[in-house]
Amino acid sequence: MIELTDTNASKIAAEFVRARTRAGSPAMGMVMTLIIVAPEEDAEEAMFAAKRASREHPSRVLGVILGETRGAARVSAQVGSGDGWGGETALIRLEGEVVDHAESVVLPLLLPDSPVAIWWPTTAPTDPAADPLGALAQRRITDSAAASQRKSTAMLNQCRAYAPGNTDLSWTRLTPWRALLAAALDQHPLHVTGAKVTAERVSPSADLLVAWLTDRLEVEVDRGHSDGPGITEVSMDTEEGPIRISRADGRLATFSSPHRPDRPVALKRREVPALLAEELRRLDEDDVYAATARRLVELRGNK
Secondary structure (H helix, E strand, O other): OEEEOOOOHHHHHHHHHHHHHHOOOOOOOOOEEEEEEOOHHHHHHHHHHHHHHOOOOOEEEEEEEEOOOOOOOEEEEEEEEOOOOOOEEEEEEEEHHHHHHHHHHHHHHOOOOOOEEEEOOOOOOOOHHHOOOHHHOOEEEEOHHHOOOOHHHHHHHHHHOOOOOEEEHHHHOOHHHHHHHHHHHHHOOOOEEEEEEEEEOOOHHHHHHHHHHHHHHOOOEEEEEEOOOOEEEEEEEEOOOOEEEEOOOOOEEEEEEOOEEEEEEEOOOOOHHHHHHHHOOOOOOOHHHHHHHHHHHHHHHOO
16 A cells, blocks of 8 residues: 555546556456545444455445544545455545545546445435535445444435435345245235334334335334344234244344244345445446335334
8 A cells, every 4th residue: 555645636546557557457447436435433444345345346446534624635545456455445534624525536536437336334424415425426325224323313314315326234234134025925925914023123224124014015014122133033914824034143044934844044144345245236226225215204204
């Protein structure tokens, strides 16, 4: 990594070129630009997650740390490539007046003619699409479960501010659950009369799952509480008995259905790099998430 102090976007771009030349790869097959906006204390972990995701999605990764707005404008960066990265990376620290104009530093560093994704690994703007950095991206990824406080409210705010291209890792965490529940109803094409989701008291993913089941099954879905970890059980009531998926340890679930023996099902809780890699596989609008977000707003508005 090369340290640049009191620098600017053009010098960072020039260092990218020199880093590729030193690595013997003047042209690298990068497929997108990934912007990461994180506080100083979370930046290292976020960049590590992006590093693991870059093995599947070679990208130019721009980590942005927004410092204090007081004092003189200052831009510093650590620039490099290789060392396990699937593309090239810059960790950019902004201080002073330039913090309020971070997009002016980031915009010249975007790869030309390629998509842009942005990820807030902890606290995100209430309206990501209206954020100056968020406006640069086609895909805007938040994580309400990592918010410093009021996680359920953060998830609700993201749903209220939904715009095409928005998503949240709390939704991505539900992919295995949604696949398993859909497969269960394929195997048992029964009319569902009610459902219940049991999870930790504060769980944005559980809130979304309730909204998704309500939207898809058009039944009332209860929300139960447990000690976790995460979602521990989903049950769907039918005229022949309940279809139930229980996961007490966060790794292995038990699938119970009418007239059949219980079966173990792998349902391990996934780490952030795997969630991020999944979200970067698609840059178009997620219509199902959009419908679920609208339904969550409706449900919470009625309470």
